[in-house]
Amino acid sequence: MKSKAEERPEFWNGMTESPLFRFPVTVYYEDTDITGVVYHANYLKYCERARSEILGAERLYRIHQQENLSFVVYRAEMNFRRGAVLGDRLEVLTQPTLTSPYRVQFLQNIMRSSNQQLLVKAVIELVCIRQEKPVPVPDWIQEHLPTCD
Template sequence: MSAAHRWPVRVYYEDTDLAGIVYYANYLRFIERARTEMLRAAGFDQDAMRADPGLVFAVRKVDADYLAPARFDDMLKVTTEVLRVSGARIVLRQSVARTGEKALFTAEVTLVALDNQGRAARVPADIRREFG
């Protein structure tokens, strides 16, 4: 299995609520972007996969835990680890932390591979090799 992927993100004003803390749904945006960057760093182009062989990944399940708030202008690090790859699923552990601190948010995310008709499809062999 490949090593954990780390991706930096800064908290902008638009990410926060009136109290200046990150709005809870924005953590899902941060981890979505980190998943895309993890695939890109491993050499997988999601747009090319969508075109041929007609495959996309969709979130099937998210088990999220909000531990502490991030605030405006914080520099965060999103860590993504692949827990398992099987058939049509990829299960990830993702966390968001201030640089050098404990996690503020953690999630276990289950992705499913779908064909262009929205039916379950096998995770491509090259992705299984990279992350399995």
């Protein structure tokens, strides 16, 4: 008998049921290299866009201006399985988790929308800082995130 994790489709790949956010991306010419395949660094951009949508880019800018709080990348890890090509429609699946009072981890899988094929698996961890020192993640973010056990 298969475990719950084994019964999930490939795109779950380490993610739990919720919260799971979906962000659509279309591959344009500017995203590709000379062979028509997405240049590897652009996957980081896709993940950043998805995280910005979840956290609210305008809201983050406001708290930076008003409270001098920022989120900076503490850790970034990416595993590349397959390449996206010009014209592909992709989906960035994101699951955020509070890993400490100061850090939020984002499990992010980039999928080809047409067949739900896993292309890139990323783990990005952000730390909340003020004046270059770690500070607790604001309550309005913490209250919406599961914690890491």
